[in-house]
Amino acid sequence: MVDLLKQDDEAAFTEIYHRYAEKLVGFASSKLYHLDDPRDIIHDLFVKLWEERKSLKVDRSLEAYLFTMVRYRIIDKIRKNITHEDYSEMILALHISLESEIEQQIAAKELKLRIGNSLEELSPRVKEIYHLSREENLSITEIAGKLQLSEQTVKNQLTSALKHLRRVLTCLFCLCVIALVSALIFQ
Numbered sequence: 780m781v782d783l784l785k786q787d788d789e790a791a792f793t794e795i796y797h798r799y800a801e802k803l804v805g806f807a808s809s810k811l812y813h814l815d816d817p818r819d820i821i822h823d824l825f826v827k828l829w830e831e832r833k834s835l836k837v838d839r840s841l842e843a844y845l846f847t848m849v850r851y852r853i854i855d856k857i858r859k860n861i862t863h864e865d866y867s868e869m870i871l872a873l874h875i876s877l878e879s880e881i882e883q884q885i886a887a888k889e890l891k892l893r894i895g896n897s898l899e900e901l902s903p904r905v906k907e908i909y910h911l912s913r914e915e916n917l918s919i920t921e922i923a924g925k926l927q928l929s930e931q932t933v934k935n936q937l938t939s940a941l942k943h944l945r946r947v948l949t950c951l952f953c954l955c956v957i958a959l960v961s962a963l964i965f966q
Contacts (some may be wrong), residue, residue: 781841784832790900792832796825799842803849810853820852890951897947901940908933 782790793796807817827932828835898906911917911925921938921956923930 781835781837784828785835787832790830792825795828795841799845800825803845806846806923807849807853811856816856819834820849824848824852825836893947893951895946898940901943905940908936912937912938 780791780795784795801823803824806816806891807820808814811817811820827848828845898909901909908922908926911922912919917925919930919933922928923933
């Protein structure tokens with residue numbers, strides 16, 4: 780049969796196809812998940828068999844040769860699918876990570892803006908004490924010395940600023956929870 784194939788005998792090729800194609804598809808189907816993959820592999824195998832018929836070297840039986848070719852193509856297909864799935868997963872993870880990072884940056888900017896706006900509601904002295912404490916990291920003693928105030932006055936003013944911020948942030952948090960719950964309900 781192989782000798783006839785090497786002599787461009789189309790009838791020999793057709794006989795080989797009819798004799799082995801179904802067995803090869805069954806073998807490939809048992810190893811691959813997607814239904815189209817086994818058919819594609821067998822189709823490509825027979826195209827290659829015809830194209831390389833002149834240089835064909837079959838040491839054992841033709842059936843063993845064909846099954847070996849299919850096995851190597853299955854391995855290549857699985858390797859290609861694994862690589863494709865790995866890349867897909869990495870791209871998806873990167874996309875989710877970037878989205879999450881961007882959302883976090885936006886949320887952080889918005890929170891900073893809200894805190895800034897909230898601080899504008901404070902008296903100039905309380906705002907200055909808060910700034911020296913939180914932005915310049917000065918201690919209560921250092922702030923009192925710099926502004927020529929008693930330490931207790933600095934503590935009271937700082938406490939007042941922090942209470943105000945807590946109130947504003949608590950309201951903001953409540954609004955976020957309400958928005959999240961309503962988004963989930965009306966989804």
